[in-house]
Each structure stands twice: as structure tokens, then as C-alpha cells.
Amino acid sequence: MNTMNIAKNLFAGLLLTTAVGAAMAEAQYPAETRFVSTKTRADVVAELQQARANGQLLVSDRDQNVKVVASTKSRDEVRAELAQARANGELSISNQ
Numbered sequence: 001m002n003t004m005n006i007a008k009n010l011f012a013g014l015l016l017t018t019a020v021g022a023a024m025a026e027a028q029y030p031a032e033t034r035f036v037s038t039k040t041r042a043d044v045v046a047e048l049q050q051a052r053a054n055g056q057l058l059v060s061d062r063d064q065n066v067k068v069v070a071s072t073k074s075r076d077e078v079r080a081e082l083a084q085a086r087a088n089g090e091l092s093i094s095n096q
Contacts, residue, residue: 039047051057073081085091 048057071078082091
């Protein structure tokens, strides 16, 4: 008798799951709409070239003006400053 109740409950659950799945599958979300462009490929390419020429489009990191900065301190001076900052408590030491 207990097995019969389990079987009925499983069947009811399966039936309910199937019904909910079918109800959810009725409408597509978001609604499928067909995109229609108002510009030709040549128009888009021309706009892209114009934006590049005007400097409005960053193509890559190499397009940025990179300034080379030379250090005025030696490696030993930087290490000494680091040790001093740690000793003064200005820099916390972490294992992270």
C-alpha cells in the first residue's frame, strides 16, 4: 500500500513537471524579431574608417601614446626604501 502511494506521487510529480514545462515553452522570450539593417556594408566600413581617422576609435593598446619613463633610482635604493617603509609600518607584509 505504501509503495502504491509512492508510485502515485511520483506519477503526479512527473505529470505536473511535464505540464509546467509545456506551459513555459509556449512563448519565446524574448520575442524573436528579424533585424533589418538600413545601411550597406560599404556604409559601415566608411564610417569605421572615418572614426579611425578622427581618432574616435581605439583599435588596440598600441594606438595610445606611451611615454617611456626612466627611473632615477637604482635597484638597491628602491629596495632600501621598501625596507624602510616596512620598518616604519607604512607597508604591511601579507602572504596574499
